[in-house]
Amino acid sequence: MKSPVTEIKQEATRLGFDVCRVASVATSPHYAEFLDWLKSGAHGEMLWLAKNPERRRDPRELMPDCRSLILTGTNYFQQDLPQRGRVATYALGRDYHDRIGSALKQLSLWIEQQYGGHQRPFVDSSAVMEKPWAMRAGLGWQGKNTMLIHRRLGNWLSLGGLLTSLDLEPDPPETDHCGSCSRCLQACPTQAITAPYQLDARRCLAYLSIEHPGPIPLEYRRPMGDRLFGCEDCLSVCPWNRWAQATRDAHFQALPRPDLREMLAWDDSQFRQHYRGTPIFRLKHSRWLRNICVVLGNVGGPDDLPALNQAGDSSDPLIREHALWAISEIRQRQM
Ligand code: B12
């Protein structure tokens, strides 16, 4: 007879997860480092991380009868379509929270029917420290770029899972395979990886282009280059990506994006219509146009000036100021 863990992993594969591993509940690994990180202010304006930090101390803070954690990884790797402005690979298609969230609900229901207990799904937004837990469950290791790396899938997997009241046989933890490599530290355009395994979000272009609410600080606008949404230079250079295969999940397939000039003229409802159901939607119209202006400032030419001039008349001060910056950058390049 197969063990419950073997059967759960088979069901997870059937539901589309690429990897699935189990850990026994305990205090969260690296919780002390997480508190140090908060103390240093490296979380920037992600105030939700600093609110009730003790919720991350132990999964039993979220579910008192939790006995085990089931961790899942979903491959999202693919190449972007050739167009101006780079979008992080995880955000090229439809939102992974929807896809993974609904597969986790199905897995939870299946486990309840087969083995009883109760389960609580998590994906990204909950207070589960997903990377350290995924390492504890043997799904991969946390690399010097701070990402969870899987031996076969590399950096390109979204994490999620279930807290469960079932006492499941744990998998052995994974060990660190970074060795003497430090490519990610060298590749970071803003030195946001301040030391191996340490990331200062305030310097990170993924943070600045997605989470940061206000103007992009001037010192980071040129380094942002053509990154429209997110950054993954420290992921792309990792040698452990060499066996990565493109995802076959239609949900993640890259959606076409109109050219930057066209999107710069969009109003709020056009933005919503185009990006509803994708990770870009939560950026909202104003910050999307802010990012387009920065990218045009870095890679645009004289043909982009009329669209930028129009954005420079916007009633939104965030868009207006970034458009004026972009115009001045393009003009300087023409001189
Ligand atoms: C906040 C957050 C961010 C922040 C902070 C990034 C970070 N490194 O944590 C910002 C906005 C910058 C960000 C960016 C990105 N994110 Co993010 N993010 C999160 C979130 C919500 C919480 C992570 C967290 O707690 N960070 C706090 C810090 C302190 O944690 P940490 O960096 O892991 O630091 C640990 C180490 O320093 C460790 N440590 C200290 N010393 C040592 C020594 C050793 C040897 C080791 C192993 C560890 C270690 O202790 C700390 C505590 O765990 C998670 C989802 C979740 N609920 O977990 C997604 C998550 C980590 N993000 C994810 C992704 C995909 C990204 C981006 C690639 C998106 C993009 N392309 O733009 C970038 C990558 C940038 C990068 N290099 O990290 C995925 C990662 C998947 C994976 N394979 O790892 C997650 C898991 C979301 C998901 N469900 O899939 N993210």
Ligand code: SF4
């Ligand atoms: S995501 Fe980009 S900016 Fe952030 S640490 Fe990695 S390379 Fe640096």
Ligand code: SF4
């Ligand atoms: S690039 Fe090298 S050091 Fe960085 S995470 Fe990958 S293996 Fe580790």
